[in-house]
Amino acid sequence: MDMVAAIFKRQIKDTCKNKTIFIQFVMFPVLTLIMNKAVKIDGMPDNFFVNLFATMYVGMAPLTSMAAVIAEEKEKNTLRVLRMSNVKPQEYLLGIGSSIWLVCMLGAAVICAAGSYGLREELAFMAIMAVGNFASLLLGAAIGIWSKTQMMATSITVPVMMVFAFLPMLSMFNATIAKMGKITYSVQIGSMLERIDTLHLGPDNMGIVAANVVVFTALFLIAYRKCGLE
């Protein structure tokens, strides 16, 4: 457990100093705060920007940062040093994953605070984001493990992240996209957030998110079998 704690602490420090990663955790929360205050359109649903940015955030930040961190450690050989220092793969992944997940949740908390929610809704919001961030993280880990370099990770994460981050927004404008987008966790997270006041989550919401998690876990295992942490 001490290995996990050491890796967790180191990753927190590194995330704060890594501008390209840190910006992801700042950009959406700040955008939400600003847009929520600045833009008021008649007929706009409650918490419109909160839902929109929270959904984009969940499709983007955990996925890209997890992939980038793992790929960088592979490329720069720091991961190899850890393996040679007897850090087990699960210890490494748990340390990195929990650290990025926590930072993701801090960002989510800021987005949540920007909305006008009661305590019950806030708790539901954070719970939904916790699941969404986890799913996103899992996919990011699969990509990071698959990639040999940061460049390779970026070339995979950019299109993947576009799909998950923008489908929820595009679904608002186009019925066909909406139909197809339904199978992604990010669209489901968005739809849960929209109906957060009723706290009535359909089985389809949770089912699809769970199915996404299963698929991402499978991808993760395939990547891990194929490449390990080497």
Added chain:
Amino acid sequence: MSHAIITRKLSHSFAGKQVLNNISFEVQTGEIFGLLGPSGAGKTTLIKLLTGQLRQTDGDAELLGTDTRKLGAPEHRQIGTMMDNFGLYERLSVYDNLLFYADICHVPRGRVTEILKGIRLYESRKTAVSKLSKGMKNRLSLARALMNDAKVLFLDEPTSGLDPATTREIHAILAEQRQKGTTIFLTTHNMFEAESLCDHVALLNGGSIVEYGEPAALCRKYNYLNKLRVTLKDGEVVLLENGSDSAPQIKEYLEQERIAAIHSTEPTLETVFVELTGRGLD
């Protein structure tokens, strides 16, 4: 155990390209062993094989009595490796880097300050690694490799590109480690380093070991390379074989009263290397 490292007919190729060829040598416990060779000779590849980062395509190698293909946690606990900026986190400070490895290696955190003072980086402890000079990075990298009190140290060109002062500092640290009984395997293309520091050296060229022995013994063995260096009064320098064949030439210079100075040049590892391979080290 008298040998920390043993290799037998160790060979390695990358995608069919032979990089190491039938390498056999032994490194005694507690000695400093120098692997000398020009760039591209296969030095880094050999370190990677010995530390289990690569698997040889042929032959055998043992580290601390274990087949290098089967190195596990117990062996890794006993080795320290320094190559490039191996294992340093560029964005983190010097202190945070060592603190992290102290945690990973179960070294008391209190020792980090001590280590930092030992490598004279205490003043720069808050500096990000990316902002350090090459010499500072090398010292930090060495400190990281020393963190787990390794029995065997692998150092890939620990002093290449460093100024003489930093090089001396690193040599002092290595000498201290040797005093403590640590076995050191280092690669270098600096002959002076090898002559002054190493108990044994192996000369690696094009993937094969072309010579092995104590530095002084090698120089003696190639004593026939001993030359006479004649400096003439007009500034010209002439190198002559140290033998009777050169007598007429020297007699002629003497008669013409052209000689300003005559010296004999002892062979250095450098000249031995050039003799064996037909090329220099840089």
